[in-house]
Amino acid sequence: MIIATIIRQSHFFHSGAIGIDPMDNELVRGNLLTAINPYDESALNMALYLKEHHPGVHIIGITPRAEQAQAFIDQAISLGADEGVILDMEPTDAAGAEQRAKQWSLGLKTLDFQLLLLGVKEMDRCEDEFGIYLGAHLNLPVISGIKTLTLTQAGEVQAVRKLEKGHGERVSCRLPAVLTAEATGRYRYPTLKSIAQPKNTRVIHIPAPTGDTQEKMPAVALKNLRPPKVRPKKGLVEVDSSLSVTDKLSQLFSGGVTEKKGTGDILTGAPDQVAKTLVAHMQDKGFI
Amino acid sequence: MGDTKQIWVIGGRDGYTIGDETLELMTEAHDMAKKTDCRITVVIFGEALDETIALLAGRRIADRLVTFEAAAYRHYDPAAYMAALAQLAQTQPPDIVLAPATSMGRDLAPRLAFHLGAQLISNIQQIQLTPAAKIKIVKPVYGAKANATGNVPDDAPLVVTVIHGVIGVGRTKGSKATQIDRRSPPGTASQALASGYQVLEFIAADPRTIDIVDADVVVAGGRGVGGKDAFETVKAFAFLIGGAVGCSRPIVDDGILPLDRQIGQTGKTVAPDLFVSCGVSGAMQHEMGMKDAKYIIAINTDKDAPVFRISDYKVACDVNRLLPAVIKEIHGRSIEEH
Numbered sequence: 001m002i003i004a005t006i007i008r009q010s011h012f013f014h015s016g017a018i019g020i021d022p023m024d025n026e027l028v029r030g031n032l033l034t035a036i037n038p039y040d041e042s043a044l045n046m047a048l049y050l051k052e053h054h055p056g057v058h059i060i061g062i063t064p065r066a067e068q069a070q071a072f073i074d075q076a077i078s079l080g081a082d083e084g085v086i087l088d089m090e091p092t093d094a095a096g097a098e099q100r101a102k103q104w105s106l107g108l109k110t111l112d113f114q115l116l117l118l119g120v121k122e123m124d125r126c127e128d129e130f131g132i133y134l135g136a137h138l139n140l141p142v143i144s145g146i147k148t149l150t151l152t153q154a155g156e157v158q159a160v161r162k163l164e165k166g167h168g169e170r171v172s173c174r175l176p177a178v179l180t181a182e183a184t185g186r187y188r189y190p191t192l193k194s195i196a197q198p199k200n201t202r203v204i205h206i207p208a209p210t211g212d213t214q215e216k217m218p219a220v221a222l223k224n225l226r227p228p229k230v231r232p233k234k235g236l237v238e239v240d241s242s243l244s245v246t247d248k249l250s251q252l253f254s255g256g257v258t259e260k261k262g263t264g265d266i267l268t269g270a271p272d273q274v275a276k277t278l279v280a281h282m283q284d285k286g287f288i
Numbered sequence: 289m290g291d292t293k294q295i296w297v298i299g300g301r302d303g304y305t306i307g308d309e310t311l312e313l314m315t316e317a318h319d320m321a322k323k324t325d326c327r328i329t330v331v332i333f334g335e336a337l338d339e340t341i342a343l344l345a346g347r348r349i350a351d352r353l354v355t356f357e358a359a360a361y362r363h364y365d366p367a368a369y370m371a372a373l374a375q376l377a378q379t380q381p382p383d384i385v386l387a388p389a390t391s392m393g394r395d396l397a398p399r400l401a402f403h404l405g406a407q408l409i410s411n412i413q414q415i416q417l418t419p420a421a422k423i424k425i426v427k428p429v430y431g432a433k434a435n436a437t438g439n440v441p442d443d444a445p446l447v448v449t450v451i452h453g454v455i456g457v458g459r460t461k462g463s464k465a466t467q468i469d470r471r472s473p474p475g476t477a478s479q480a481l482a483s484g485y486q487v488l489e490f491i492a493a494d495p496r497t498i499d500i501v502d503a504d505v506v507v508a509g510g511r512g513v514g515g516k517d518a519f520e521t522v523k524a525f526a527f528l529i530g531g532a533v534g535c536s537r538p539i540v541d542d543g544i545l546p547l548d549r550q551i552g553q554t555g556k557t558v559a560p561d562l563f564v565s566c567g568v569s570g571a572m573q574h575e576m577g578m579k580d581a582k583y584i585i586a587i588n589t590d591k592d593a594p595v596f597r598i599s600d601y602k603v604a605c606d607v608n609r610l611l612p613a614v615i616k617e618i619h620g621r622s623i624e625e626h
């Protein structure tokens with residue numbers, strides 16, 4: 001069985017070094033670290049887990065042509081992938097996810113695989129649609145956002161999809177298929193021996209896009225660098241008259257997001273009595 | 289595109305219930321409709337939807353509430369959901385689709401965009417429609433360390449997924465009479481849209497193993513709890529109220545709980561509906577990880593403990609004597625109720 005895993009790059013900032021060049025609205029790249037997208041690393045991990053548990057699994061690490069491409073392939077092979085493929089295509093950074101997936105699919109169609117694994121999210125773009133678009137262009141089923149993955153006797157995959165609030169759902173799928181992985185937070189480290197071993201890499205050339213595959217300009221442009229701000233809740237803000245002037249102002253400016261905290265009495269007394277009052281309060285609030 | 293913008297809101301599902309995300313998206317659509325002529329269609333899927341229909345129609349924001357109600361929609365199945373949306377788009381395709389950035393929305397939105405030939409922008413924080421019907425959006429990039437803003441070309445339909453919690457549900461109400469359009473499931477979608485996978489089972493979250501970040505209720509213990517044995521009472525209390533167990537750093541340092549349970553600057557950031565702090569002083573580094581909880585109950589023997597400054601309900605008591613009494617009281621009440 002051949003598992004193809006996609007490896008894309010991500011950028012991480014040293015704190016304090018985040019900046020935007022006002023001339024061209026580009027990131028100041030001085031202190032930027034480049035590494036494998038953590039979600040792709042998670043996908044590679046899942047592939048390696050299958051290889052360890054099923055004889056005959058062969059893993060191909062695939063990355064687009066870029067400055068760090070060979071380093072990423074070397075890292076994947078050191079971790080246990082069997083070979084690397086560099087997709088030599090025109091940079092598609094400026095294109096939307098659907099256009100990029102179309103480009104990638106041209107290269108992927110030339111490879112033989114039963115399972116295509118990639119991270120659900122691209123950290124840099126905060127996007128999670130690439131895998132679905134790949135499935136659409138390759139005409140393969142897609143399971144998105146999986147936490148675990150197993151192969152069944154019947155040659156199908158079973159995976160657990162991550163849902164909200166810690167829930168999950170177990171799904172099964174015929175092969176070939178595209179699966180996108182959640183970040184599992186479990187990482188591997190290469191051994192010295194694996195770092196030294198020769199790395200088998202091939203390059204696949206993909207023709208430049210023409211006609212309707214012309215890249216579209218991205219819809220959004222990087223403008224500022226600050227953490228996402230919570231937008232105030234809608235509705236009238238009722239200023240709490242018991243608050244100090246500073247707290248009143250902060251409540252107003254937050255649009256009501258800052259609730260009255262820290263005021264009010266402290267409940268004291270014998271544990272049994274306090275327990276009764278506390279439980280009654282939790283019940284009133286609907287917590288129990 | 290015609291003069292009236294057709295806005296679709298896809299109802300969110302949290303676990304398997306329609307959650308606050310839907311109300312948030314409706315609020316956002318309502319704001320857009322204030323500036324430009326828009327017709328809002330809310331689409332929801334599921335089983336036994338009467339209560340949800342009453343809730344959503346009661347907001348009087350949507351012109352139309354389309355429901356797909358059948359056993360086939362109990363679990364999110366891309367094939368069934370896409371077939372329904374494709375059928376709906378046949379009569380009146382949307383100009384803008386707002387979907388929640390949830391496990392369902394993130395999967396469905398690109399499939400829908402692909403089907404409609406629409407542009408997709410995922411995980412946005414804000415979408416605005418100017419009076420000239422131009423669309424502006426704000427979304428995080430670089431692992432949410434930066435924001436990107438932009439104008440969206442309006443020559444193609446647009447699908448967006450919206451991050452939950454940045455808009456706020458609020459109390460927005462409109463004045464529209466919402467038309468309810470109950471539909472039965474159409475056949476399955478074309479091969480390109482079909483999921484090709486089968487949902488075998490729903491796995492409910494277990495508060496004992498759930499990631500504290502995902503939990504609605506978190507009970508955190510600190511050094512004030514004492515040692516490993518005393519911590520068992522904190523765990524029992526958490527289990528009883530359906531909470532996940534978290535802790536301050538010394539508890540991890542002492543090997544009582546693993547690092548993935550630590551809350552704070554060097555641990556995780558949580559924002560549950562209820563946070564119960566037990567024997568934690570509330571040092572700044574800890575506070576950073578829990579101050580956004582919606583309701584904080586703090587138990588500490590020291591009336592001047594910093595944690596009380598950010599708590600909604602304060603209890604000055606020995607946690608090791610209080611929690612057993614609380615557990616007994618909860619058991620007593622549940623027996624009375626039966």
Ligand SMILES: Cc1cc2nc3c(=O)[nH]c(=O)nc-3n(C[C@H](O)[C@H](O)[C@H](O)COP(=O)(O)OP(=O)(O)OC[C@H]3O[C@@H](n4cnc5c(N)ncnc54)[C@H](O)[C@@H]3O)c2cc1C
Nearest residue numbers: 510511512536537552553554555567569573574589590607
């Ligand atoms: C760089 C850095 C990063 C850090 N990151 C984190 C982090 O991510 N998370 C974190 O938690 N800490 C972090 N810390 C440590 C932090 O500064 C505090 O030391 C720590 O949070 C204290 O934990 P605590 O409140 O459990 O213990 P203490 O500060 O010892 O407080 C114990 C509290 O329990 C109360 N108490 C005692 N007995 C009882 C009883 N029987 N019943 C009820 N209450 C009782 C006491 O009054 C006291 O308020 C960090 C520190 C540094 C320097």
